[in-house]
Amino acid sequence: MWSIGELAERAGVTVKTVRFYSDRGLLPEGTRSTGGHRRYGPDALDRLQLIRSLRTLDLPVPQVSRILDERDSLEDVVAGKLQQIGSQLAALRWQEAALQLLQDCAPEERAERLRLIGAVAVPPSTAPLARFWRRWLPPRLPARLVHAIVDQAVPQLPEGPTPTQVLAFTRLHAFVTAPCPGTGQGRQDQPAAHGPDGGRPAVLYDGLGEAYGLAARQLRAQRSPHEGEALDCFVAAYARSRGTRDTPAFRHQLSGVLAADPRIDRYWELTAELTGPSQPTPGVTHDWLCSALNNQTAQAAS
Template identity: 75%
Template sequence: MWSIGELAEHAGVTVKTVRFYSDRGLLPEATRSSGGHRRYGPEALDRLRLIRSLRTLDLPVPDVGRILDREDTMEDVIAGQLRELGSQLAALRWREAALQLLQDCAPEDRVDRLRLVGAVSAPPSTAALARFWRGWLPARLPARVVSAVVDQAVPQPPADPTPAQVLAFARLHAFVSGPCPGGDRGQPAAHRAEEGYRPAVLYDGLSEAYALASTQMRARRAPGDGEALDCFVSAYALSRGTRDTPAFRRRLSGQLAADPRIDHYWDLTAEVTGSSRPTPGAAHDWLRAALDAQVAPDGPGVPASRRAHQAQAV
């Protein structure tokens, strides 16, 4: 049996350290001397060394206790610590880029940028952006549709942002958090229930159309006829319970031209992501341009495949 001082000497720690872990139940004593002093067996040395190794990794004392008591496996605790450390590193990288942004900007811009960046947590949360889209979307959409739209529309902050990306995200956050021009969210005509639209059908179809258009955009193809445009128009037609005809395409082109736009949101989103993947807003514009070109007086008109389909329907 060793005294507390002897155990501390063997382990290369202070008596205070041994007493700390003993008082918290991590290092149980084997017995007590006749004078009431703690006594430890040789197994306490191995346990104390394990405790110190775990604490060297900055594992909290409660986590160390759960590992020693086998309530949690070491793998689970380490995985949790890695997640927490990843979040801390993301916050540090975000703060570093934000400070670099403030350092590099002109003195007259510093106060405004500090206000923008200071309103965003580090690492930044996308909760305000998600709330914006849930408020912008039409009411009574199925949860799966809302979730799909939010996933597509809300950009994830980069893990290692540049100062420009920090500024773009801060501006995006301010845009969705501020009052809307005109007091509304700028919903398009398809969101108006009195018009007889079925928004759930529309957004299901638009997701597919945007994906098809993105493929064309990444290939640097100009807006034009094809599967993406047909899918885009079909989504609107089906949501109205009508057929895709040349007349419908002309009406749709005019309606979309009159719809409110949130181009600023999509421009900032593209700056935040900094990738070649087109945003839904950019895909929508590409499809609108394709539709406008087709219904123009000197445009190509409805594709032959679509005309054949319409003839069969008639």
């Protein structure tokens, strides 16, 4: 059996450290000497070294105690610690880019940029963007369809944002948290497809997802708007939702309806600044398809 000083020397720690862990029940003593002094066996050295290793990971003493008593699993604690550190690193990367944004801008821009940055949580969250889309979409869409649309429309935040991306996201956050005129009584600034005479929005959005995917391929190939499978799929989605056929007359009418629809181009512009040009946004693909439709109807009328 070792005295507290001998154990401290073997472990390379101070007597005060051994006493601290003993007093908190992390390091049970083996016995007491006739004089009442603590004595520890060899197993105490292994336990003390394990305690030091866990504390090196910045785990608090109560959590170390739960691991030693097997009330918490080490795997779960490590996973939680990694998640915590990941969140801290994301916050630091965001703050670094935000500071660079403020440092590099002109003095007259600084107050506005500081206001935009101050309105966003750290680390930033895309939850306000998801809420915006749930308000914008027509009511009574199936939950699986709402989830798919929101997942496609809400951009993923970069792990290491640049100052330009920070500015784009803060402006995007300001856009989606501003009062949305299309969510009040009558939904007056919503697309026609969201209104009572818009047919079956669920059928429409199911078809639009496929059409946008086809158009995205054309955009990545840098092809200008043209007739073809993507446009046919796009028009067919609107025709099915209205329970009608895809005819030249319907395409002409649809071109006019889409031209009059309210737009959220600013959302898609900022999203593109945030994600980069490699992946076309749904807004860009929608514009490509509308242009293809307009070109076709214009040629048919000439």
